Every structure is written in C-alpha cells, then in structure tokens.
Amino acid sequence: MGKITAIRGHHVGFAPAVPLGNAAGFIRRRDFLLLEVEAADGTIGWGEVGASPWAAAALIRHGLARQVLGQDAAEYGRIFEALLGLRGYDQRGVSIMAASAIDMALHDVAARQRGISVAALRGGALRSRVPAYASGPFMVEGPDPYAGFPRDIDAYLRRGFRAIKPRAGVSPAADGAMAAALRRQVGPDVALMVDFNRGVTARAGLDAAQRMAPAGLLWIEEPTVPEDLPGYRMVAATSPIGIAGGEALGSLAAFREFLETGAVSVVQPDMSVCGGYSGFARVAALCAAWDLPAMPHVFGTLVNFHASLQMAALLPARRGGAAMPYPFVECDVSGNPLQTVLGEVVLDAEGMVALPEGPGAGFELRAEQLAPWITESWSVTA
Template sequence: MKVTEIRGHHVGFVPDPAIGNARTMIRRRDFLLLEIVTDTGMRGWGEVFSSPDAAAALIRHRYAPAVLGQSPARYRAIWERLAANQGYDRRGPSMMAISAIDMALCDLAAQERGISVSALLGGGLRERVFSYGSGPFITEASDPYGHYAAEVEAALKLGYRAIKPRAGVSPRADGEMLAAMRRQVGPEIGLMVDINQAYSARAAIDAAKRMEASDLLWIEEPVEPEDIPGYAAVASAVTTAVAGGEALASIAAFRDFLAAGTMSILQPDLTVCGGYTGFMRIAALAAAYDLPIMPHVFGTIVNHQAALQVAALLPPRRGGGPAPYPYVEADISTNPLLALQGAVKPNADGTLTIPDLPGTGLDLDADRLEPWRRESWICR
C-alpha cells in the first residue's frame, strides 16, 4: 500500500452565540482535516485545529514529497524524516503539520492490518475511558457565568460525571461560580476548571485559593503557555493540581516544564504535539516523572476518535476524582464537526467506548464535509 494523494479540507463554522473564555471570544472555529489516500482506496484522517492555514502550506510545499509514494506502515520513519526538516519552526505550525500527517498515516497503517490504532501501537489497556464535559463557556452576556447552571444540568442529564467550565473573569467571580456549581452537582461529580492562559501568576494564585473549597481535580492553563516561572509559582502556592500542555508542540518543551516542577497533569494535543508518535514520546517522559497524562481534544470528530485510541494506551493514575485517569475531553458546545458520526454521548457510567475497529474507527466521507468546507486542495 502506497500513498497516492494528500487532500486538505479547510472546514469551519460560526458558533451562535459566540463562545469564549477569559482570553478571547470564539466567533469562528476553523480546522484543517487532512485526508491521505492510498493506491488501495483506503483513506486515513488527521487534523489541525490551531494554525490550520499555516500547517496546510507546510504540508503542500514542504512535506508532501516525503509522504507521497511511501507506505503508511513506515509512519515512524516518515515522522523522523519530517521532523528533521522542520528548520527553526520546532514548536509551531511545522509540528502541527507533522501531527496531521502522522495521525492519518497511523490510521492507514492500522486499517491495512485490520486492527485499531491502539492495537497498532501496542494494545489498549481498557475498552472504555472516562469522559468529562468541556464547558460551559463564557459568553458576552452581562453575567458571563449566568447561563452555567442550566448548561451544567444539561451535561449531567447527558451522563457526564465530570465538568470543566471556563473561568478567569476575576478571582472573586471564579470562586463564587465554582462554589455555586459544587452546590449544584453535589460531592460525587468531578469538577475542574480551565482558565485558558488568561491570568498573571498572582491572579491565578488568588483565583485558585478562592476555588479551593470547591474540591477541584485540576486548574488548567492558569497562565501563558510559555511562562515556566509563572507555572512554577502557581504550582508551589496552591494545593490543587495544575494541568497544561495543549499548546506545547515538542518533547523538549514538556521536558523544560517538568524539570521546573510546574505541572501535575500533562495534556498534549495530538494535533499539536506530533500526532500519535509525538504523543507517545511525551507519555514516556510523563512516566519518568510518574505523572498522569491525557489527551487534550477540542476539535472535530477526527481528533476525538484519535484521542480515544491514545487514551486506551495510557496507564491508570489515581487523581482523586470519580474514576482513575486518563479522562477524555468532550466538547459540550454545539459543534457539528464533532457530531459527524452522531452526537457524542457517554455511557451510563460516564465513560466513552473506545472503538475496536480498523484504524480509528472513523467512517468519514469527504462529501459529508461540504456544508462546512471553504477550500480543498490535492497533492499528487
């Protein structure tokens, strides 16, 4: 089996109403879905959710020649060849482009053998993985948190047993919001909070202390993603676990953060950190520090399915919540590109079933992307 075509599909949609966090309002969500086609007609899928246009340009003009004509079974060798050709861009769109290629090649390599990606990478440790509802999100209403109670109730009715709201309006508002949410959900539901890089270290510490009584599993991205001293200051000042890593694109970046004692939970995103190959390198680093690792995922069904496969491979770690880690994030906002195979909904025990089908278990035809597609291209 050889790669004959690389197809890029630029897709997106406008959330209505706009959703956001303390750092920005999201008025449009854009993605690159990468479709790699072989001479057997098989198709593998990858994704870029950050910098999709820049990653697409790199794939088309730098990386495609190293992939076309190759066997997907050589995904490791191809990854190393692409990584060696990054130049100075080692933590940006270059690695995002490699991520999408690696995801699609591993999907194809597993399909060729008739096994799942998790089986291709050594075999899963579980058939189901605990999931948490990612949301509610900040809106432009006069009370940014005023709609949270209704959306949390809806998530609980769907079956989620852990919820991760967005925070960062102010330390006092954060504390009050989480206290109200804990009263609403009771003691058995897991709560974590995502600040989305919005605070200075001092403000993050203030907010964390005000939220401490709400018994959070973790505080995610409290400061800017490259602020190692800020992360270290927050981690040393609060008792709640600090999580992050979705914006880090290299194993060297994670090494630097861990050496500084910054994070208790690592959250690489497959579309940012080098796909499956990059993620598993970071997972080995997490094991060296005896830290839990779980995939960040906030995009389309492509990354969601990939996150389930990699979550199958991760050893369990106790974090004090309703289930051992890892958890898989599930976007609870209106996202038509996540619902391409039907609505994502947890089982009665709060878990998602990990597909035991060839590849990622994704049955996706590019024609189904048409309502959200703004551009397509092909490399041959």
C-alpha cells in the same frame, strides 16, 4: 498493501451559534484542516490541525507531502522522523502541527489496512472505555459571564457526564463563587476542573485557585501562558489545587522544560499539536519518567477526538483524586457540528465512552459529509 498516492486537505470551519467565552476572549469563528491520506489500495486515513490550519496546509502542500507520497503508511515511525528533520528553525510551531496531522492519518491508514484499531497497531488497548469530561460551559457576553452555567451543567448531567470543566477567569472573587455554586449543583460525586485558557496573570490565577479550593477541584488548567514558567512555579508553590497544562506545546524539548518546573500535576498534550500518535507517545514516556499522568487535550473535530480516544486507551491508569482513574478524554459540548458529523458522543451509565470496534481510529468519514463546512479543498498526488 499499496503506497500513499494522494494527500487531500479540507479547510473546514463555522461560526458558533453563541460566541464561546473564556478568560482570553470570545471565539467567534473556528477553523480546522482535515487531512485525508489515501493509499493505492483505496484505504483512507484522517488527520487534523486546529491551531494553525492554513499555515500547516502550506507546509504540507509545498514540502512535507514529498516525504509521504510513495511511502508505505506502515512506516509511520520512519516518516515521522523524516518530517521532524525538515523543521529547520521552526522546532516548536507550525511544522510539528503539520507533521501531527500526517502522523495521525498514516496511523489510521496502516491500522485500517490490517483491519485493526490504532490502539491494536500500537501494541494493544489497556481499556475498552475511557472516562469523558464535558469541556464547558463557556462564558457569555454581558454583565454576568457565568449566567448560563447552571442551565448548561444540567444539560451535561442529563447526558451522563461525571466530570465537567467550565471556563473561569472573570475575577478571583467571581471564580470562587462560581466554583462553589457548581459544587452545590452537581453534588460530591461529579469531578470538577476549571480552565483559565491562558487568560489571566499568574497572581490572579493563584488568588482564584485559593478561593476555588473549597469546591474540591481536580485541577486548574493553564493558569497563565505556557511561556511563563516562573508563573507556573509561583502558582503551584502555594495553590491547594493541582495544575494542568501542555496543550499549546509542540516539541519534546518544550515539554521537558515544562515538566522541569515541578509545577504540573496533569500534562495535556494535544495530538494535533505535539506530533500525532508518535509525538504523544514520546511525551507520555517523558511524563512517566516524572511519574505524571498524561491525557489528551482535544477541542476540535471528530478526527482529533477519535484519535485521542485511541491514544487514551493506550495510557496506563493513574489515580488523580477522582472516582475514576486518569486518563480522561475531553469532549467538546459547545454545539460543534464538526464534532457531531457522525452523531453525538455516547456515554454509558458511568460517564465513559467505549472504544470503537471498527478499524483505524474507529470512524467512517467521507469527504462529502464535510461539504456544509468546507471553505476550500486541495490535493497533492504522487
């Protein structure tokens, strides 16, 4: 069906209308690398890097592209192994992020060339729709960081979300009050989780977890930095709420060490960090050995969201305490224009997103549609 003939990178970004606050600080600029891979027959696939887009682009342009150009996208597994072999000393960082975008795009190309979805390419979807959770609200600047939460939560409920993940970490007392207020607002049937975004100490995270427990949270996410494995153990040992994390981890070895703590109840690999479809599948297998649910973390553009939706459709169902079984898929509700280039995510009456019927990752994107947000583009050809 044609070898890979071109790799094009599009650096896209924007400044949020209102800075997005979490326990680690305020996000005032969001930048991504969207990778466009083209085969000789004209088929195009898309991949994404969110964490280190400029560094990943340099690696692709000046090294990794040579392992991809002239190759058959259907051999994505062999290509992924070749990319891993080029990591050198960078076993857990930018190299795996660059490989993630390539792997996502190659899967997209290979599935489109066959007229099937990526889920079908990888063996067949286990479900036709996936529960979605609203990733928000975010803190605001000023004396009351949680001031806008009631308004935002009402908006999410009107859109049909049945699971919501606000940011937390102002102080244990404020966090406890916030969680209690949200539970009163949404009632008993909406799932609530909170995300500390690695912005508090393990001790503060534990204090907050104990104060938030009456709100019946599904999980607290990243109560401390992922390198603080003893901190994760300490929080989990006495927290009445399950712990989630893993979005910042890249290598399989890093996930192995994370799971060996025994502290994690929900594992959240990000496909743009952990190796795309190929890397996520390996992490999911590792999680299965520990009898833990894996679900995609995604807080980027429509590319990673659609890839994560395909991946979520491949994962076995796990009961985690909510009315709906895991996996969930995370939905950026912060007003991200790169999430809504092709329109808002549509939920059904039960708060679920349907798996797209189209081939590949299920969306049709042209580079010119990204023009308002492109800061730089480049290409490498065979």
